[in-house]
Amino acid sequence: MAQVTVITGAERRRMWTAEQKQALVMAACEPGASVAEVARRADLQPSQIYRWRREMSGSVSGFAAVTVTPEPQGRAEPCDVVVELGGAVVRIAAGTSPALISAVMRSLR
CATH class of the missing domain: 1.10.10 (Arc Repressor Mutant, subunit A)
Incomplete structure (x- = not known):
C-alpha cells in the first residue's frame, strides 16, 4: 500500500x-x-x-528621463544644470566636484 x-x-x-x-x-x-x-x-x-x-x-539601463528647459532670466547665481527629481530641484554649478554631485543624486533616490 x-x-x-x-x-x-x-x-x-x-x-x-x-x-x-x-x-x-x-x-x-x-x-x-x-x-x-x-x-x-x-x-x-x-x-x-x-x-x-x-x-x-520601466528602465533596465538605470538612466532617468531628462527634460531641458531654459532658465528664467535674472538669476543671481550662475547655474549650469538643473535637476528635478522626486519633487526636489538641484542646481549644479560649473565648478562642483563630481563626488559631491554623485552623493547628492544618490541621496535623492
Missing part, C-alpha cells in the same frame, strides 16, 4: 495584484525601510520585492 502525505496550510504560490505589489515596493523604498523587513512582514523573499521594483521602474 502506498503512503499519501497531505500538506495543509497556506498555498505557497500566491497571486499578488498590481496594487499589492506597488504597495510593498513603495513600503520598501521609504526612507529608513528595510527590504528584508518588508518582505518578512509580507511572508515573501526580499528578491521578489527587488524583482517587482525592477519591473515597475
Whole structure:
C-alpha cells in the first residue's frame, strides 16, 4: 500500500495584484525601510520585492528621463544644470566636484 502525505496550510504560490505589489515596493523604498523587513512582514523573499521594483521602474539601463528647459532670466547665481527629481530641484554649478554631485543624486533616490 502506498503512503499519501497531505500538506495543509497556506498555498505557497500566491497571486499578488498590481496594487499589492506597488504597495510593498513603495513600503520598501521609504526612507529608513528595510527590504528584508518588508518582505518578512509580507511572508515573501526580499528578491521578489527587488524583482517587482525592477519591473515597475520601466528602465533596465538605470538612466532617468531628462527634460531641458531654459532658465528664467535674472538669476543671481550662475547655474549650469538643473535637476528635478522626486519633487526636489538641484542646481549644479560649473565648478562642483563630481563626488559631491554623485552623493547628492544618490541621496535623492
